[in-house]
Amino acid sequence: xxxxxxxxxxxxxxxxxxxxxxxxxxxxxxxxxxxxxxxxxxxxxxxxxxxxxxxxxxxxxxxxxxxxxxxxxxxxxxxxxxxxxxxxxxxxxxxxxxxxxxxxxxxxxxxxxxxxxxxxxxxxxxxxxxxxxxxxxxxxxxxxxxxxxxxxxxxxxxxxxxxxxxxxxxxxxxxxxxxxxxxxxxxxxxxxxxxxxxxxxxxxxxxxxxxxxxxxxxxxxxxxxxxxxxx
Numbered sequence: 001x002x003x004x005x006x007x008x009x010x011x012x013x014x015x016x017x018x019x020x021x022x023x024x025x026x027x028x029x030x031x032x033x034x035x036x037x038x039x040x041x042x043x044x045x046x047x048x049x050x051x052x053x054x055x056x057x058x059x060x061x062x063x064x065x066x067x068x069x070x071x072x073x074x075x076x077x078x079x080x081x082x083x084x085x086x087x088x089x090x091x092x093x094x095x096x097x098x099x100x101x102x103x104x105x106x107x108x109x110x111x112x113x114x115x116x117x118x119x120x121x122x123x124x125x126x127x128x129x130x131x132x133x134x135x136x137x138x139x140x141x142x143x144x145x146x147x148x149x150x151x152x153x154x155x156x157x158x159x160x161x162x163x164x165x166x167x168x169x170x171x172x173x174x175x176x177x178x179x180x181x182x183x184x185x186x187x188x189x190x191x192x193x194x195x196x197x198x199x200x201x202x203x204x205x206x207x208x209x210x211x212x213x214x215x216x217x218x219x220x221x222x223x224x225x226x227x228x229x230x231x
Contacts, residue, residue, distance in 0.1 A: 016053040035075040085205035093218040094185035101182035135174035135192035135200035154180030188222035
């Protein structure tokens with residue numbers, strides 16, 4: 001599939017492969033992003049990959065939109081740029097106060113809570129891109145049997161490490177923030193730490209495997225990771 005290029009503002013260009021969530025398409029998105037960054041264009045400000053599109057931000061004082069488009073077109077068939085991501089195991093305590101929506105997810109889908117845990121922790125997910133918050137990884141590969149709509153009214157405070165479901169997606173909140181995803185569990189790992197390089201635990205292309213743990217294991221790992229007791 002050939003991508004479509006369109007302006008997305010006075011200093012942005014959007015390369016789109018449609019609206020399908022597909023691993024092959026996402027790999028192409030990241031391959032093109034890396035090819036653009038490797039080219040060393042002096043006008044390039046940033047590339048922002050998503051599921052099936054790539055936003056290119058440029059300096060309009062250094063280049064015109066037409067020149068940017070002409071420079072990017074030869075890179076749209078970039079090959080050999082994909083990088084096999086790491087396999088990252090994410091420990092999660094499911095349900096209870098850490099996953100207050102897991103019963104709703106189970107009832108909505110005609111399942112038991114144990115079913116939800118088993119189905120959610122079985123796949124190896126792909127990190128398609130980061131967004132919304134620093135280090136918030138959008139994961140592909142969730143079983144549609146546990147797909148659940150967002151909350152009608154978002155929470156004002158979602159704890160860091162909360163694992164949620166929104167429609168056919170699952171993800172992890174790296175920081176405390178408002179949010180409307182259905183919370184099914186929480187990881188003690190710190191997904192965003194500005195003192196580290198890189199500051200985000202997960203990177204696009206990484207593979208994620210959720211590993212169920214109990215509350216005692218959660219508290220022990222949380223204290224080691226954060227240097228303090230859990231709230």
